[in-house]
Amino acid sequence: MNKQPLRCRVQVILPIERPYDYLLPYGSDGIQVELEPGQVVMVPVGRRILPGVVWDGVADENVPLKKLKEIAEVSEVPTLREELRKFVEWVANYTLSPQGSVLKMALSVPQALENLVGQKLYRLVTDNPKEEGDADTGKPRLTSARQKVIDVITDSGGWTLADLAREAGVSSSVVKGLEKLGLIESYFDAPDFSFSVPKPDAVGPVLSPDQKAASDDLVSRVQDQAFSTVVLDGVTGSGKTEVYFEAIEAAIKEGRQALVLLPEIALSSQWLDRFKKRFGVAPAEWHSDLTPALRRKTWRAVAAGKAPVVVGARSALMLPYRDLGLIIVDEEHEGSFKQEDGVYYHARDMAVVRAKGCSCPIVLASATPALETMVNVQNGRYERLILPGRHGGAGMPDVELIDLRFDKPERLQSGPGWLSQALRGAIRQTLEAGEQAMLFLNRRGYAPLTLCRTCGHRLQCPHCTAWLVEHRRFRRLQCHHCGFSASLPENCPSCEAEDSLVPCGPGVERIVEEAKLLFPEANVALMASDTMTSPAATKAMVDRIQNREVNLLVGTQVVAKGYHFPFLTLVGVVDADLGLFGGDLRAAERTFQLLHQVAGRAGRAEHKGRVLLQTSDPKHPVMQTLKEGDRDKFLEIEAETRARGHLPPFGRLAAVIVSGPDESELDNFCASLARSIPQIDGAQILGPAPAPLALLRGKFRRRFLIMSKRTIAPQGIARSWLAQLKAPSRIKVIVDIDPYSFL
Numbered sequence: 001m002n003k004q005p006l007r008c009r010v011q012v013i014l015p016i017e018r019p020y021d022y023l024l025p026y027g028s029d030g031i032q033v034e035l036e037p038g039q040v041v042m043v044p045v046g047r048r049i050l051p052g053v054v055w056d057g058v059a060d061e062n063v064p065l066k067k068l069k070e071i072a073e074v075s076e077v078p079t080l081r082e083e084l085r086k087f088v089e090w091v092a093n094y095t096l097s098p099q100g101s102v103l104k105m106a107l108s109v110p111q112a113l114e115n116l117v118g119q120k121l122y123r124l125v126t127d128n129p130k131e132e133g134d135a136d137t138g139k140p141r142l143t144s145a146r147q148k149v150i151d152v153i154t155d156s157g158g159w160t161l162a163d164l165a166r167e168a169g170v171s172s173s174v175v176k177g178l179e180k181l182g183l184i185e186s187y188f189d190a191p192d193f194s195f196s197v198p199k200p201d202a203v204g205p206v207l208s209p210d211q212k213a214a215s216d217d218l219v220s221r222v223q224d225q226a227f228s229t230v231v232l233d234g235v236t237g238s239g240k241t242e243v244y245f246e247a248i249e250a251a252i253k254e255g256r257q258a259l260v261l262l263p264e265i266a267l268s269s270q271w272l273d274r275f276k277k278r279f280g281v282a283p284a285e286w287h288s289d290l291t292p293a294l295r296r297k298t299w300r301a302v303a304a305g306k307a308p309v310v311v312g313a314r315s316a317l318m319l320p321y322r323d324l325g326l327i328i329v330d331e332e333h334e335g336s337f338k339q340e341d342g343v344y345y346h347a348r349d350m351a352v353v354r355a356k357g358c359s360c361p362i363v364l365a366s367a368t369p370a371l372e373t374m375v376n377v378q379n380g381r382y383e384r385l386i387l388p389g390r391h392g393g394a395g396m397p398d399v400e401l402i403d404l405r406f407d408k409p410e411r412l413q414s415g416p417g418w419l420s421q422a423l424r425g426a427i428r429q430t431l432e433a434g435e436q437a438m439l440f441l442n443r444r445g446y447a448p449l450t451l452c453r454t455c456g457h458r459l460q461c462p463h464c465t466a467w468l469v470e471h472r473r474f475r476r477l478q479c480h481h482c483g484f485s486a487s488l489p490e491n492c493p494s495c496e497a498e499d500s501l502v503p504c505g506p507g508v509e510r511i512v513e514e515a516k517l518l519f520p521e522a523n524v525a526l527m528a529s530d531t532m533t534s535p536a537a538t539k540a541m542v543d544r545i546q547n548r549e550v551n552l553l554v555g556t557q558v559v560a561k562g563y564h565f566p567f568l569t570l571v572g573v574v575d576a577d578l579g580l581f582g583g584d585l586r587a588a589e590r591t592f593q594l595l596h597q598v599a600g601r602a603g604r605a606e607h608k609g610r611v612l613l614q615t616s617d618p619k620h621p622v623m624q625t626l627k628e629g630d631r632d633k634f635l636e637i638e639a640e641t642r643a644r645g646h647l648p649p650f651g652r653l654a655a656v657i658v659s660g661p662d663e664s665e666l667d668n669f670c671a672s673l674a675r676s677i678p679q680i681d682g683a684q685i686l687g688p689a690p691a692p693l694a695l696l697r698g699k700f701r702r703r704f705l706i707m708s709k710r711t712i713a714p715q716g717i718a719r720s721w722l723a724q725l726k727a728p729s730r731i732k733v734i735v736d737i738d739p740y741s742f743l
């Protein structure tokens with residue numbers, strides 16, 4: 001009997017919408033191997049072999065056999081669960097992204113998919129080495145390269161030659177040399193992909209009654225293994241972390257995995273230290289700074305259920321968890337949870353969807369929950385647990401406004417100054433009292449703009465609609481959008497006048513300069529994303545601050561987040577109005593959150609905190625509510641404004657960004673798009689308008705905005721409208737559902 005060969009559907013990790021059909025592979029016995037949905041396979045696509053996943057549903061029997069290719073290889077990695085496949089479909093559908101692009105985020109580590117059974121691996125030899133060594137200790141003397149290998153392998157065994165060499169930063173001959181010495185040995189096995197399980201007897205601190213009530217509630221949700229969304233709403237310093245650590249412990253006890261999403265994991269050394277202290281072991285980390293070997297190990301461990309706790313940036317949400325029992329989104333209001341590249345998604349919102357699919361609770365923790373989140377609390381979709389006071393009875397800091405129109409910063413000998421008399425005085429007092437002060441300005445570099453005094457020319461990025469920012473430490477100008485960098489010219493590039501270029505406005509480097517000048521006796525330190533180049537650099541700085549080797553800290557928004565410095569009592573905000581401009585619908589909310597978080601760094605222990613905001617608009621609701629410490633009043637005012645404008649969360653938005661290298665081709669295409677804008681009840685499409693960044697990385701950009709009522713999904717509108725016209729090959733159309741950036 002001539003049976004028809006069996007086929008299946010495989011979703012390949014290319015930007016394609018749907019799975020392709022393939023023939024099941026033939027085993028050595030000439031019989032086709034049956035595969036189940038979720039199995040990871042390698043398949044031929046054109047001339048390449050790419051990873052894919054056997055997808056649900058049946059292949060189309062009408063496709064002629066000769067058109068079908070055979071699956072090339074079946075990966076040994078654990079089958080991806082139906083929950084993840086459904087999640088990929090959901091995210092693709094919601095964000096209007098190709099399913100293959102979303103799946104690619106889940107299979108983001110190609111090396112992890114390779115079959116590794118029976119690899120040659122290295123481990124430490126534990127009996128005494130035969131080589132003669134140091135007479136005193138009996139241990140062989142090692143070169144530093146060799147010692148690095150020993151250090152790596154002592155931490156965890158089961159390394160391949162290539163991974164071990166790479167992780168230790170040495171050549172493979174160093175590893176082989178150690179093998180000859182008899183200090184390490186090779187064996188054949190599958191690498192060990194697992195992370196330690198936190199000790200069951202590790203106990204946390206004694207919780208306050210409020211913390212205890214919140215933690216009991218979360219623990220019982222974890223034990224119930226049912227979906228719910230809980231907002232953990234606690235003032236800064238109320239001990240939210242300690243509370244959700246209890247929930248993590250409960251998930252571990254249930255034998256399930258816990259995921260913690262942090263906005264800036266690479267900068268979260270304090271968080272990791274606390275975790276280690278509480279649980280005795282480190283969690284699995286997931287972020288862009290991992291070495292390839294660690295990436296592979298982590299991916300595999302997550303998929304096999306051998307990473308009990310994963311802490312990561314937003315992309316950790318896409319990992320193939322075996323059995324997720326809890327998700328925490330810390331600082332849930334943070335804008336960095338929104339990805340604006342490739343697949344445009346909001347990790348907090350998608351995390352809620354994933355928790356639902358996993359039937360587990362999700363905790364959104366913040367001292368300043370997003371308006372979206374609070375409206376979901378009001379309408380009953382989310383529940384809320386409140387921690388009303390700071391841990392250990394520390395009070396909230398006093399917030400005062402400095403009106404820059406009256407208290408104008410005095411000029412320094414070297415040029416303009418940015419710190420008012422009131423702020424200078426407060427810093428002096430703080431330093432004299434032996435406490436720490438922090439100056440906050442959310443602007444990297446020395447000056448945001450450089451201008452020619454003679455002809456007025458402004459130094460601009462050649463590829464973007466943006467000023468070049470001076471970074472004096474490197475004596476360079478930089479574009480903060482595309483990374484373009486040039487050295488600071490001597491003469492004006494336009495009129496060639498000498499000594500005529502002047503920096504305008506302050507960046508943090510300039511504040512450091514002023515601080516050093518005004519407080520020569522102080523230890524001034526700078527903390528910004530471009531000075532904290534690695535987790536180790538960040539940790540070193542955090543340690544210096546904790547040890548009080550720094551007494552005057554200057555920083556950008558990286559200092560605003562989650563840090564706990566007990567001796568920091570004064571926070572000065574150099575330009576509180578900075579975030580309010582720019583026509584962004586969330587400008588006020590974001591400014592309130594950021595300043596509230598920064599203010600929350602002050603006076604977290606015994607000594608009372610004081611916060612000074614320099615503003616030119618002290619009557620602004622953001623400044624007034626910050627001063628009154630009335631977050632809920634701010635949210636009320638903000639909700640009213642948004643409701644009036646039918647803006648999120650009371651209406652829905654989708655941005656359509658069209659870009660291309662040729663401006664007239666772009667404008668023609670946008671004009672055709674504009675002509676085909678459909679008439680829809682309850683929705684409208686605005687545009688095209690030049691994007692505020694009308695030129696970005698050498699591409700011209702135009703924007704449309706779809707605004708719809710809460711009850712109408714903008715996805716459907718975008719889909720049918722954009723399907724009518726095919727974009728020319730050089731033009732790119734991006735749809736950003738629920739946009740956070742309007743540049």
Ligand SMILES: Nc1ncnc2c1ncn2[C@@H]1O[C@H](COP(=O)(O)OP(=O)(O)OP(=O)(O)O)[C@@H](O)[C@H]1O
Nearest residue numbers: 205206207208236237238239240241242391562564
């Ligand atoms: N029950 C407790 N016992 C002892 N120390 C605690 C307790 N709860 C909190 N702390 C300590 O109080 C400090 C503040 O707690 P934590 O950082 O968890 O607050 P938070 O609510 O996350 O603050 P933020 O929103 O500002 O990041 C930390 O040093 C923490 O270790």
Ligand SMILES: [Zn+2]
Nearest residue numbers: 461464479482
């Ligand atoms: Zn640029």
